[in-house]
Structures are given as structure tokens and as C-alpha cells.
Amino acid sequence: MHKAGVKKFPYYVGVNSLAELATKDDKVCVLNILGNESKAVTPTSHEYSGGNVVFGTGPGRSGQALETKLGPIPVYNSIKEARAKGLKFNTAVIYLPPSGVKDGVAEVVRQNPDLKKVIILTEKVSIKDARTIRAICQANGIDVFGGNCLGVADAWNKVRIGGALGGNKPEESLVKGSIAIFSNSGNFTTTIATYLLTKGWGTTTSISSGKDVYIHFSPAEFFHALDNDDRSKGAIIYAEPGGYYEHGLEINKPTVACVVGRWKAKLTKACGHAGSLAGSGDDARAKEKWFMDYFGVKDIYTPENPVFSKKGAVVTNIAHIPDALTKVMELNKIKPDFEPKGDLSLKCWFGNSQGLKLPKELDALVVKAIEPYAEQIEIISKQLGAQYPRQSMKDASGATMMDAKTQLTKVYNVSLLDCSKKSLEENLVFSLIKDYPDEYGRTLANLAFNVYVNMHGDAALIAADAAREAESSPNTALASAIAIIGKGRVKHAVNEASLLLELFQHSGLQNATDKFDSAKILKGLTAEQKELFTEKTPHSAIRIPQSEGDKSVFIKFVKEAAGGKPSSDALLAAIWMTLGWSALMRRKISKSTIINLPWYSRIFSAFVAASVDSSKHEKDKFCGVRSQEIIEKWSFTETAFLALIGRKPTADELFEFSMLLGLLISNGPGTISAQGCKGGVSADGPEDPTRVQINKAFIGFLTHTGFAHGGNGYEAIAFLIDRFKDKNLKSPADKKHGLNLKAIADEYAKWYGKYKAKEKAAGNIEYMKVPCVNHPVFKGKAVNYDPRERFVNSLFEEKGIYNVFFDFYHNLVQTLFDNKVSENVYCVNIDAVIAVILLKMVWEPFKAGKISEKEVETAAFTTFLFGRMIGCAAEIDDHINRGRNMDTRTPASSCSFVG
């Protein structure tokens, strides 16, 4: 059953002429108008067409609007609601996901008796839904275009309905002329229109038909409507294998048919267009033959073998369309619409042979692109640094990612296992620069961090002390100190970094340690600028030996600019420009990041500094060690260890400590600490990066840690202390400890087995669990391993590092199984690794009574904060670069009330 339409067809067709297909009278409703694709495409269509979209729908979105240059397009919950407001339309454009398309069509047909056209953009609509849609629309007298099409456009009427024909600049491709286009490929609709320009042909109506199994508006309808369109003097049809839509056509105007896809005869399943899977008689060769028969030609048209007739030509390469059309039209005495625009020869816009000796035919020279692209290339070649499109970064990160399967987190694509082989200072640099520093870079980073660790007399320490006295937790005390490291504290260094960036950004310098003559830049400096780089106090805090300073273009430059007396801020800025410059030039980091590096640097120093109370900050000493020695000889990792344990680490301890910090860096953007720092950025509004308070974002991280997140590592330490405090364990690093670990584990396993049975019998399922064994992912095998623990274990074995607590844990999981407490051998998980390393570090002073259990707990928590500071720095910088203002908020509709 179908409504009466154009009489010629045994089914309903409403469009009698191509001129009626996309007109200024067509009024459009877009279903799912606020969907991602529609949101990007609909405004352009609306503006190009002079405002043809009347409204859109989006369930639950009534009252919202889609902004366009012609004003907002209102959004309603449903068609019914919009119709009740008196809004009228004759065309529906469907942007719904595939499972909703059929229902969307049913709704719009049911609710709007004026409906004449439906255009379905959605891909992957099921065949069942496609046939149902056809039946509904046939019964109601509606023409359907798509699915998986890009809609229709008319260059004469300047109207585009549906998808993105012509992209974001439709006027570039859709130039008024005399050729109609029908194409199975949306992209080729535009590409063919662009190609036609090179021979002076413009277009009338362009139809992207889609190439699903069902093509509702097919070539038969197209050629009928072509005949009735006086504007169209000829046509192009692009067809692929599969389906009989091109069979038995009546073609009366000069036409070039392009059939592509002979290779698809070997397909056993669709690849590319869903309907482009041929059966026995509808493959590409069959279709070529159909068209050759229509045109009365015996071969395919190629430039070498130009076979054509007055009726048309068949090509198998879209690049041959303009030539073939021109030849066919010549026979019909029809001249091109305008002078040719451009040509189709190879034009290389970007290229580099990397010094290879290429044969001449491959050595395509870079040519100037057509406008406006040439201008964009020029602008972008001048642009510095990474540029990211802004998007909501709620629960998303461009810095860290945790693989739910492996439980492995990566920071900038580097696994934490690899990060854990690096030092604290290397990881801190990496968190912001996205590259690990070389030896020289590491020296500079240590200097920058260590020089600000002694904060003798600084208000930040007083704030932290006050917080500790008030019995606040270690993270709270640190947050109090970090609050003092605000923008005002670093403004000189940040300003000087900005100035260095301004001076060098177009200098051609690629790497700060390259040989470079900065005499010209130096000469151009104003007196004020030189003044900015000069130290005002008698002594600069930072002193860099000549031999080291001369390696960096920036350090040398600020020294010379300041007449040999550079300020600490200038040197700090120069150090970080040295570290970050290459990454900036390779667009790995943004300008905003490089300018703010001194601020991050001061915050990192303050984290370590304020982790000990002010009594440890003497005029010339930090934790009892001469500050100058620390600045000149210590790594920042060693300084952090000093702050925690009160002494310099041994080589093995340094390795273990670095590893521990590396493992703590991140667990992805979903962790509370990451959420805290991201919220801090979001609330300041990253769309104006200069307003974001980086120290406040770190406070967000700190306030989002606590006794449950960060402090919980102590649970395992307390467990181990209980097992070992009465044992005569002198050094946990000594393999000859003389203890029977298996017996200790066995004793505990037996006790635990009884305890567990008793609690279960009493109906308590919240009984105490053995800390740091078993894992929700790494379980269920006869013997289970956490791969991260295995990695650390193998590294320790390789280095000959022994840890009695680690050994105990391996004994424990076996004895738990032997005593039938566990069904299989549990894994020792990564938290155990953290606990055993930490306890090993503090065991001797603890056992000697030099530090209390409370201090051990503080040390464990602070260690977590040091490690997590690295990951949160990456998270903060990433969110500043990519995020939107207030993007971490949760809409009220997603919140629940549980009162």
C-alpha cells in the first residue's frame, strides 16, 4: 500500500523535479539536534540555507537551544510539544543513534501530517528497520533519503538539508552550475563537485544517497527528476557494487557514470558501504555494463582511451569524471559553466625526505597550498607549542590512563612500571614536559628543586606548623603551606619565562643546548627588560657554575642580559626554559605550560620543604644537612628521603624509594586525588589559563587524600609491625636475618583461619581481611600473581636487593592456602610492595625508638603524597590545557537525593 505520487512509479515518489528537492520553502526539524554530530553540522547547514531549521528535538532537553550565527534554534522534548507551539515543517532530518531511527521516523510521521521528506544521516541502521521505515513512509507519502547519507544540497537555491555536504564551507564545493550529482558516497558527492570545478562545471542539485541495502531515493527517481529540472543540463552518477538500483534506468540527459569497486567481488562480508556487497549479477563489472549499454559505448573512458558518446561515458576513477563530462558535453554543444578553477595535479603541501636520495618522480616539491589553507599553514608554522581543542575533562584525562584489564596505569603512554625505574626529579620533569630529561636536564632540575627546599623563616612553614599543632593530617598541613605558594610568589619567574618565550619563539632555536648565537636578541633588549633579569639583592639564591650555565642558551642569555648578575627568578625561568624548550618546539607542550614551569617547580620544592616542621629549617641547614651541600651535590630524591627519614639514603634505598614513588604516581583520572586537583582547575576556569591557580589545584589534590586514600598504606605497615615488633629483626635488608618466616606466617594463618571461621559463624561478613593480599582482577588461578608485584620482585632480584617483609608476604600467601584459609594461592598485591619498601626504610629508627608508630604512619602518608604529586601535576597541566570552565560539575539531573 502506498500513497499516490509521481504516476510513473509503481511505488510512492513525491519529488518530480530536482529543483523541488532542496528549496528555500523547505522547513526542517532535526531529531537529536544536540547530538555530537548534529551540533557540529546543523549550524552550518542552517546558516548556509538562510535559516531553514525550525526546531530540533532531544528528549529531556526542552528549553535548550542550538546556537547559530542566525540565532538560536529552539529544542523541544518531542515533535508533539513543538507542534503544539504551532511550529510547522515539511522535512525531518534524523541524527538519532541506529536503534532509535525507526522510532524517530514513526514519531515524526505520526505527529506531522505536513511531512514530505525524511533524511536519515545515521549509519548502521539495521535492514529490518530500513524496510519498516520504507513501509511507513510509502504508506504516508513521504520521500526518504539515506540512511548513512549526507543529505541533499542545491547550489542554486543555496540550501543544504541533512548532513554536511560541502563540509564546514559548503560554498567552496557547491558552486552554481548545470550538473546534477547522485552519489552512493557522501564524501565523493563533495569531492566530485570539487573535481568538476577544475573543468569549469558547477552543480545544481547534489544527492548523497547513502549505500545501505535499502536506497529509498534511487537512481531511477533521480533520473526522472533530472529530466524535469531545466537547470540541470547533465549529470554525474557515482555507483558501487551491490543492488539492482542502476538496472533498467531511463537516462535522457548527458551523464557520466562512475562505477568503482571491482575488487569487492571477492568480498564475503561488507567493507565500507553496508550495501556494497554484490551478489551474482550486481557486481561492479555488471554495473559498468549496464551503463555502457545505456550510453551505447563499448569501453570504459580513460584519458588514454577516451570512449564516450553523446549520451555519456563510464569511468572507474573519479579523477576522470571532469574530462569525460567535458567531452560528452562538447558533443551536446554544451559549454562549461565558468572558467576552470584549479587542477587535479599532485600538490604536496607538507614534505620532508629526511635526507634520503629519492628518485625524481617521488621527490615532490612542497608547493603553496590554495587559499585559505596557505594562510593557515603560514599561521600554524608560526604557532608554538601544543594546541588542544577544549572539551569537558570530567572523568577524562589526556595525561593518565588506567587499563582496567591489566590494572596498569600509564602516564603520557609510559607505564608506571617504567616510571618507577626513574628518579623523583626525572618523573617530576616528565609529568610536565612529557619527556625524561637527559643528564644535564637532571642536574638543572635538581638545582631548581633543591635551592628552594630550605624555607627558613617562610610563612608557608608557619602555616604548616600551625596546622600540625591543630592535629591536622599530613596532607592538610601540606595544603596550608602550598596555599602560600600563590601566583604572587612566582610572578617574577613566570614573567621572565614569558619574556624569554617572547624573545626566542621565532628565533629558530630548536633545542636549548644547541649552538646558537643570541647576540641579536641580546642587542634588541630594552633597559627595562635587562632590569627584569637582574638580581636586586646582594646575592642570588641560585648559582650556576659557568661550565654548566654555558651549555644552555637561556642561562647564558640571562646572565649576559643581567650583566653577570642574574636574579634567582631569571635563572629559575632560564632553567625551565632549557628543560621545556625542545618539547615546546615539537608541540608536545603548550606555551601556557612552559611559562608556568617555575611555579610548579616552587610547589614541588615546598611539598618536600613543608613535610618537616620549621625546626628542621635552619638558616644554612635543612634537616641537619648544609643547604649548600644539598644544592650542589644532592638529588631531589635524596632530599625527599632526608625529609622523611632524617638521613641520606644508601644506593639501594634510593633505588627502592624512587621505585616506590614511581608506583604511586597515578591510578588514572578517576581516583579521588586526581578528581580533587581537576576540580581545582575546573573551578578557576581553564579557558583562561592565566586565571588558574596552580597551587590551589594542588591543594585540591591534597584535600582529596586522607586516612582512607593515601593514608591507608599504613594498615599493611601496622600489620607487619605486629608480626615483627617482638622478633629480633635488626636489618630488613639482611637475608641472614635468622627468622623463620614460614613459621611466623603459619602462626598467623592458623590464627586467622580460626578468627575468620568464628566471625563467619557469628554472621559477621565484615570481618578483618589480611591486608595487601588477593586482588579483584588477579584471582581465580591455582597460584595468582599481580604482574606489578612480579615486576618489582624481578627488579629486586636482579639488583640483589632483599626485603624481609616482602619475603614474609610471599610466605604468607602460601601458608594461607596451606592452612585452607584461601581457596588458591592469593597474589601479593601492589599495595604490599609499597608497604614493605616503606617499612624497610623506617625499620631501624623505629626499632631503635627514634621514631614512633605515629611518625611511621606520617612518613607512609607523606610518601604517598610525594609520589602522587607527580601524577597530579600531569593531571593539573592537562586539565588547564584541554578543559572547559566548570567542566567537572555533575548536572542536577544525574544527582540523586537519598533523604
Added chain:
Amino acid sequence: MQLTGLLWGGKLLKKVEFPCADVLGPEASVDEIKDLIKKKGQVFIKPIFKGGVGKKGKSGLIGKASDITAALQEKERLYFAKHPAGTSKADGVTFEGGVPAKHEVYFSLSESTVFRAPTMTITHHGGVDIEELGKDKIKEIPFDPLTGLKSFHIANALEELGAPSEIISPLVQHLPKLWTLYNNYGMNVLELNPIRMFQDNAGRLIPVACDFKCSFDIDDPAWKRLDLPAHLFASDYSEFEQEINQLRTYQGQSDVFVINEKGTITAPTFGGGANALVTELLGERATISSDFGGNPPYTKMLEISKIVFKYWLGQSNVLFIIGGKANNTDIYETFRAMADALRWYFQTYGPKPIYVVVGRGGPNLIRGMAYMKDTVESLGLPYRFFGFDSAMSEVVNYALKTDEWMEKEGKKQLKEKMGI
């Protein structure tokens, strides 16, 4: 996604209570086979091929036996039989009870692009290839999908064909059930050939399906309701294709097809049209044919690219990123994803001597090309990026010539430059 044979087809037919020949799977015991022979007089032994294959009968791949010895001999012959029409290898056999009958019927349901409607094809001259029959012996009947296949469609068709009157009524009763199966479980082809008209004790004719073939629409999730084991379709897809298919969502295409496992040009292609054209021109030099158009989001494109590179970059001379002037696909997002995946590949698998050729247009083109350029520069790879005003076929030709040169001497030169 195709299913052939009665082993699984029988289970599907049961869902709509359509009679089907008795069938035993490869695990059937000697006693079970003996019982079937006893009950039915004879059994047919057919190899089980996964996915779609050509005709088994034509290739001598159907055995017949009336005693257990012959049945077991045929089992041995056919258990790992190789189909001459392709590379498919059997994985076991079925034993199907014989259905004595005077009449054989061919019946299928499919989507017709001629009628643009679901269409029944029927003839009472079944049991042979449908293509071998004259048009006058077959009826193709399109029908309204909203009301479905009705008894009168079948009665009218058989009457017009001049089918024996005794078979009309039983077919009219049973065949509409097949529309339920076809329509409710996402099929786009369902073919039963032959349906044998078995006479029961009361003298009534009953249509019994003696072979089964169907194909499912990958875009219709309804087939998942059948709980068919995944291995049934595994042979339809290579390991690589299966990995990519896991990312199949409606946001962005992710169609791939392995062209030549020894190919040397890997071409992530954007758009169905470009897919058709580029694959045609690259021929056997391509590793895969692909369509990644439809504006895939960054994360999806990154994952797809990682899989493509993991499987194919190691053997490739040329990484060829090609598409027309995109209408809607964000070039910056897709290029950023591919560039990041390329960097990941080099970090994970080490540097490889690859020449990068790009031909593309669309929104954010220059930002995307600049990102890609920075990445390939930092990896030390040679490259040429062409604007969309270069003919796509010419860019393909450039990639082909580059591949030839790389094979001959470029790869060696580049390895030295990169210190590999």
C-alpha cells in the same frame, strides 16, 4: 555472518516449530547413529563448515549410508574435508536422517533491491541450484514488512507455478513461521533447500527442512538473542578483523577487510567511496581495505590505529592515510589519534623504516596535518602530504611508486638513516 547446515539451523527452526530432519552432531556415538539409521533407513553425512561456503552437494561432499560401517567410513572421509571453492576446512560432520519424499521445495526469504521489500522466492522444483531453473519455474513475491509473509502469498505463488495441489496446504500452514524467524532474529537471508514433503502415518504431507542457510545483519543486534556460540562466526573474520570489530559502534565506521597478508602498503582509508576506489587501485599491494570515516572520536580512532599498526606496520613500506575532502570528519582529531598511535607503535615495537603518504581534506585539515607532520618529523620518517586538490588516484599512484622504491632501495637507505 552466515550459518549453514542443520546442526545449528535445526535449533533455530525449532524456535518457530518448523519441522526439520533429525540431525546428530560430530560427537554422536555409534549407537546413536545406528538408531538413526534404523529409524530413517538411511543417513546423510555432511561436513560442517563454519560461515558461508559454496554448494556441498556439487563438490561431492555429501555422503549417504544405510549401515553403520558405511556411515563411519563417510565420517572419516568428510571429517576434515576441504571445500574446493575456498580455503574452508570442515570441522566435523553431521548425520542427518533421510526424509523419503516425492516432492522437494525451495524456499528463501531475502531483501530485494528490485522490489525494495522483503521477498519470498519459492519453487516446487527444489533440491537443485535455484540459478539452474528457468524463470517460469520460480516465483519471487515481495511483501509488506509491516504485515509480514502471509499464507495467501504462498498459496497464490504455488498456484501460479502450478504446484501439485497436495503440497500447497501444508506449505501454507508452515512457511509463514519462517518469517517470524527471519524478522525476529535479524536475518537478511534465510534459505531452505530442499524442504522435503514427508508423508506421515496418517497420509498427511509435512514440509521437513533438509538443509539450512542463513545470514545475519551485523547491524541488527537481534541475532544475539539466539545465544549462538561465537566460534560459529569466528571463521568469517580474521583475528585482526575480530579485534577491530570489538570497537564497532555507530560513532564512526570501523570496517576492515584483509586484502593481502603479505601486502606492503597499509592504508587507513576514510569514507566508503575512498574505500572502494583506493582498494581497487592498490590491488594486492594493500594489506587491508578499510573505512574509518564517519567522524570517529579520538579514543576510538586511537584504538583502531593501534590495532592496525600492531598487525600491519611491521611489514609495510608505506603508511598511506587517504580520504577525500571530508564533510564532517574532524581531521585534527583523527590525525592526532593516528599520530599518537604511530608514536605508541614506535615506543612499543621499536622504530620501523616507513614512508608516510597522506591525501586528505576536510575540517581542521591544516591543524591535523601539522600534528601529523610534527609526529613523523620527530620519528625521523620521510613523508609527503597532499592537499585534497590533488586527484585521489594520483596520490594513490604516488603511494604505489613509493612502495616500489622502498622495496628496492628506500627501506635500506632509511634503515641506515634511522640507525636500525
